[in-house]
Amino acid sequence: MSISVQARIHPSAVVEPGAVIGAGCQIGPFVLIGPEVRLAEGVEVKSHAVVTGWTEIGAGTVIFPFACVGEVPQDLKYAGERTRLIVGARCRIREGATLNTGTAGGGGVTRVGDDCLLMTGAHVGHDAILGDRVILANQVAIAGHCQIGDDVIIGGLSGIHQFVRIGRGAIIGAVTMVTNDVLPFGLVQGPRGVLDGLNLVGLKRRGVDRSDITAMRAAFQMLAQGEGSFLDRARKLSEETESDYVREMTDFVLSASDRSFLTPK
Template sequence: MSIHSTAQVHASAVVEPGAVIGEGCRIGPFSVVGAEVTLGARVELKSHVVVTGWTEVGEDTVIFPFATVGEVPQDLKYVGEHTRLIVGKRCRIREGATLNTGTEGGGGVTRVGDDVLIMTGAHVGHDAQIGDRVILVNDVAIAGHCVLGDDVIVGGLSGVHQWVRIGQGAIIGAVTMVTNDVIPYGLVQAPRGELDGLNLVGLKRRGVDRAGITALRAAYQTLAQEEGSFLDRARKLAEESDNPLVREIADFILSKSDRSFLTPKGGR
């Protein structure tokens, strides 16, 4: 066990031998820290937090009561292999959230980026890869093997099916089931997840200028209305556009995926 001299550990907390507790950490009442856990500098565990498994939590992250971080996967194929969970810096993991370690078949690592907000009751499944500045609203369920790009927002009570990819800057409305890949900067809503345009609010907040938004709108229309298959339209964007955001969408569509795509209304 290694507990930095500046760390504060409540008398009722349990820190198992082997854990590494960084500078300025605060471990609240009735919390449990497992033997293979590493807490970076200034990590705070409120009361009744469990951090277990082979788990690394980045500096300045705060974990709220009754969250369980680093437990074994909810996967019947899991047979006890030694797998990891890595949580980035400055994350907020709210009450009752659950984050699982990876599986051997999925690469062995569940990863959460920096500045991520995981709200009350949300779940991050095994082998998921969560980018930076992602927001998972209350009771969101991210299944195993999902990949969420930077700046994605998933609305409350929504579910993302296993192996689905959600591109950077996309937004998923509340109470939505997402079973197919979502293009970067896409807007998805409706109970069964329909691609219904672009996340224009997010693009403006990011500082994308009028020319960039115009280019993205034109690209979306190409994906929705041009001749040929969805992949054909993406190839056309890749060949003809020099806008980096448009190229990002095209590259995302043309990259390898285990799922099909949500396509624009009217698209094929």
């Protein structure tokens, strides 16, 4: 066990032998920290939270009451193999959220990037990969093996099907079931998710140049209404575009995936 002398640990907390607690960490009452947990500097774990498994928590992350971080996967094929959960810096894991470790068949690691916000009751399944600055609103469920790009926002009570990829900067409306891949910067809404346009508000907030936004809107229309199959249109766009943003969209479409795509209406 390695506990920094600068860490503050409530007397009722249980820190199991082998855990590593960094400088400036705060461990609240009735917290359980497992033997293979590593907390970087300045992590705060509030009352009644559980951090277990082979889990690393990045500097400055806060874990709120009753969150369960690093438990074994919800997968009947899991046979006790030693797999990991890695959470980045400055994340906020709110009350009742659950994050599971990976599985041997899925790469062995579940990963959450930096500066993410996982609101009350959110779930991150085994082998899922979340980028930086991802926001999961209340009760969002990310199934196993999903890939969520940087700056994605997923509205409350939404569910993401296993193996689905959501591209960078996309936004998913509340109470939406997403069963297929979502283009970077896409806007998805409806009970059975429909690709309904681009996340224009998010693009403008990030200061994306007007010429790139115009090119992306034209590309979206071509993907929706151009000649040939969806993949044919993406290939043609990739060859013709001069916009890095449009090329990011086409590269996403043309890369390997275990799911089909949500296509424009």
